[in-house]
Amino acid sequence: MMQANKLAQQVGDRLRRRQMTLAVAESCTGGLLGDLITDIPGSSDYFLGGVLSYSNQVKHRLLGVQAETLAGEGAVSAQCAAEMAQGVRRLVQSDVALSITGIAGPGGGSDGKPKGLTYLHLSAPGCERGQRFIWPGDRRANKLDAARAALHLLLDYLESTEQAQETRFQEE
Numbered sequence: 824m825m826q827a828n829k830l831a832q833q834v835g836d837r838l839r840r841r842q843m844t845l846a847v848a849e850s851c852t853g854g855l856l857g858d859l860i861t862d863i864p865g866s867s868d869y870f871l872g873g874v875l876s877y878s879n880q881v882k883h884r885l886l887g888v889q890a891e892t893l894a895g896e897g898a899v900s901a902q903c904a905a906e907m908a909q910g911v912r913r914l915v916q917s918d919v920a921l922s923i924t925g926i927a928g929p930g931g932g933s934d935g936k937p938k939g940l941t942y943l944h945l946s947a948p949g950c951e952r953g954q955r956f957i958w959p960g961d962r963r964a965n966k967l968d969a970a971r972a973a974l975h976l977l978l979d980y981l982e983s984t985e986q987a988q989e990t991r992f993q994e995e
Contacts, residue, residue, distance in 0.1 A: 827967065830974045831859045837981040838869035838919075845977070846917035847873035848886055848907040850898065851925040851941065856970040871915045876907065886910030899925055901942050901953050908946035919947040919980070921973045927962045941969045945976050950984075952976060 838845055847856050857873045860866055874885055879898050882888040887910040888903055896902045904922050912920035925941030932938035939958035944951070954976060958965040 827859050827971050827974070828862055830971060830978065831863050834974050834978050834981065835860070835863045835866055835869060837978070837985070839865070841981070841985070843869060843918040843981075844871050844916075845869055846871050846911045846915035846920045847973075848911035848920065848922040849873060849875055850877055850882070850907070850923060851927045852923045852966045852970050853877070855966050856921065856923060856973055859970055859974065871917050874911050874914070882907060886914065897936070899936050899940055899942065901944070901955060904942035904944035904953055905946070905951060908944040909951075912946045919945065919977065921945055921977055923969050923973055925956075925958075925965070925969060927965045927969075929962060939965050941965070941972075943969065943973050943976055945973075945980055947980065950980065952980065 849856050854875050860870050876882045876886055879893050882898060883890055883893060886907050888906040892902045892906055904924050907922035907924060908920045922944045923941065926932050926936060926938055928938035937957060941956045941958060942953060944953045956972060958968045960968060
């Protein structure tokens with residue numbers, strides 16, 4: 824997998840070129856995604872901020888994750904990740920948002936939700952994309968893998984929408 828700072832730089836270059844803004848909602852990564860993004864000089868051109876929503880109360884009160892989602896699906900679920908990304912995008916009024924929720928380990932896992940289980944979500948106008956992973960590493964490795972995967976998800980989105988715009992432009 825690509826080095827995290829190189830990946831963050833590529834994401835930043837594309838966001839800046841397209842004059843798009845980004846927000847993040849993080850749980851199990853504890854702010855690592857925002858840290859990687861802000862390690863890039865000039866990231867204030869595109870990064871508006873984020874919410875570190877480690878508790879269910881913050882997910883619900885600040886990001887608008889439905890109480891029913893938390894009670895039924897749980898904080899570590901695809902639905903929660905989607906609502907987190909949509910909530911931070913709405914709250915911060917960014918063009919695109921990423922969210923991460925999971926079980927970094929070493930404890931906290933169960934048969935149904937093992938250590939390393941992580942959900943990512945990207946929310947943008949007309950686009951909702953989620954991913955599920957089970958990371959095999961220790962706590963730090965799982966957090967870094969999740970943050971890198973979120974950057975990859977965003978880079979894939981930016982590349983695919985750039986290609987779609989180029990195709991539309993060529994057809995006109």
